[in-house]
Amino acid sequence: MSNEYEIKIKQLVGEISRSYEQEQFIVPPDLGPLPNRDVIIKITNKLRQLLFPGYFGKKNFAEETKEYHVGALVTDIFTVLSGQIALALKYNPKPQEDNSSKTLKDKAGQISFELLNSIPRIRELLATDVQAAFDGDPAASSTDEIVFSYPGIFAISVHRLAHELYKLGVPLIPRIIGEYAHNITGIDIHPGAEIGKYFFIDHGTGVVIGETTVIGDYVKIYQGVTLGALSTRGGQTLRGVKRHPTLEDGVTVYSGASIFGGETIIGSSATIGSSAFITKSVPSGTMVSIKNPELSFKNYF
């Protein structure tokens, strides 16, 4: 670096450092280190290895060494995740809670164990999701192809993990995990959403499923579907209010349809057609479709 820039850069470093005191909203609180996004993403992928043995790890789960591999994976996840959860709890803005290091460490260990303890139950659910994808998609040539490559399965498996941590009251981490899946798949599921078994998202890009959405069993949705809030003008005053719809068992929602509102209930086995815009409840067993806008045809020749 030339002398000219050495001086200029020294000044600039001082300026940037001082600016770190000035901009609220983007300066982390004085509570020490925050959870680390890269570490959380690594743990998420190790949890996916645990959910789908033999698909994503480097090693095959041979019968004789299976418990050894699972043990190493579980121990690693428990230790690292507990550390990250402890940081997230320390960050937790609720001032009335006991924030002593010892209490937070204990609580983090409990939560980390709870998540790992839910793995067999999540695997039961995911097996139904994979079956739903196979049954519902003629392009699927095997269930293994689905596990390996379907973005819908990536999104729902990561969501089922994030949702456990959300229910356990962990700050920051569930959303980091959920938005990681959004990055990878284009499917945006808030960790708060409750989703039943045999759930299938086909293609998936552009799907949005809001925080207070409730989805039953055997539901199928396509790319570009929004399950959203009618209005968010209320901003933070709407926090905690049910703002997103409920889809009962067996509902199908075709591509590009939007369903809005916390009181909107799509009854069981209803079908919502492509690009429909729904803001009111739909009775069970109903097929709703839009009268497609009239087409005009002009010939160039």
Place this chain on the structure above:
Amino acid sequence: MSNEYEIKIKQLVGEISRSYEQEQFIVPPDLGPLPNRDVIIKITNKLRQLLFPGYFGKKNFAEETKEYHVGALVTDIFTVLSGQIALALKYNPKPQEDNSSKTLKDKAGQISFELLNSIPRIRELLATDVQAAFDGDPAASSTDEIVFSYPGIFAISVHRLAHELYKLGVPLIPRIIGEYAHNITGIDIHPGAEIGKYFFIDHGTGVVIGETTVIGDYVKIYQGVTLGALSTRGGQTLRGVKRHPTLEDGVTVYSGASIFGGETIIGSSATIGSSAFITKSVPSGTMVSIKNPELSFKNYF
């Protein structure tokens, strides 16, 4: 780890290990190791280096050392890809085939060589795709910018590779490659789709191109376009049936339009307007547009 958790985790490891026998659909078949997604993605990116010399690799292709670099890259791809294809073939569920290790290894080598042998032909096609992007997008300041950064070029170059492997009958790998491009670009092209030269996808997020789609030359499509199946209620019984549309030469499809059905043919040089919903064939040279829904204007003041 505290003693308390040591015991609990030991029990949990046993429980998870046992659950690996119980959930069908998400336990890999007893055929030994499956192909490795991370390895396949690395190979895909090496193939992109081969397709676009000097753009993505670490090294510049200087004239004197060019053959040396190409040789190293080709040999590496051949060896690793053959190994992955052999694993995929071994996995192949077709029971009537000869699955001896020797036969599979030979077949994998042949397929791997076939793919590499198609590189000059794929490069010819991609050169027309890059030209189509440059000619069609006023925001493009050079063809090099397009190669470096356009998601449409990423998607079509990876698709042209995946499509070769699909035609050669390789299980699992084509879809892993295709969904990798979907992850990166938001463009979902099934490896089965047949796509002609001078193909341009602008912006691209949300595009879906189904397995049995046929696309001619000089076709241009925009973000959010779906070339899909009318209904997939038939599930696996529809496997192999032409379910997705045909776009003849020179067709343009604007953003958010949907074209459905295996018997739907969009005639040459036709234009499909933004957000149109098409389920029937459109004659050649026709411009189809929707009568946009009436707008209502309200003033706040």
Place this chain on the structure above:
Amino acid sequence: MSNEYEIKIKQLVGEISRSYEQEQFIVPPDLGPLPNRDVIIKITNKLRQLLFPGYFGKKNFAEETKEYHVGALVTDIFTVLSGQIALALKYNPKPQEDNSSKTLKDKAGQISFELLNSIPRIRELLATDVQAAFDGDPAASSTDEIVFSYPGIFAISVHRLAHELYKLGVPLIPRIIGEYAHNITGIDIHPGAEIGKYFFIDHGTGVVIGETTVIGDYVKIYQGVTLGALSTRGGQTLRGVKRHPTLEDGVTVYSGASIFGGETIIGSSATIGSSAFITKSVPSGTMVSIKNPELSFKNYF
């Protein structure tokens, strides 16, 4: 490798190497090495560490060592970015400019410093963007959650960097940076777009913001919104012409709406409803919504 393939592959390597002379459009110009996409992405992430101290780096910015960390980061970015910009300038196709190595190196250093110099100003803007997200989204539980995980914040922070380099006339690099954010978030903002403060993109997948778009302050847009050009049939002849709309202060655009045309101005505080298709200016303070297509209800039973 068997002898059979050794010979075949040798021939193939020659064929591929020869094809590198034949396909125009995908052979880089004879100007030596091009900028390196991987290096540019690493620098982009280091710039994000500088923008959001303590969130993305490995280390916490403790008070006593803060200037030391900032200094190391700034020096590293300055050196590496200057090198990449020098390569981009050398590539620059404008033939009338002085392209001596010395001049380019000096110019690259200046530009690199200008970008770093804009960091405090960009941080001021980003603090308003984070506030806009918090105020506008009931699902946000803290501003830290937003910085960590919101794709809209990722996209706008990377855009504000790319836009500086775009204004400084750097070839190739701004678009590589912008399309990197597009890959991660599904939000496609051309580096040329001018965007005011307090800008919030919710969910974001499928958003397209064209090169000549102008956006005022306090603007909020949702997933699937296109701010596009009416027609690009003119191709490269339209380069430099204002083709994309202007959104004045306080405009809200709901999901899936499309606004097209360089002369289209959305007046201050106007609201554009979900899925509206706008090609003409809208007066200030107006709420535009589509009459939703009539729904048809059929009962299965």
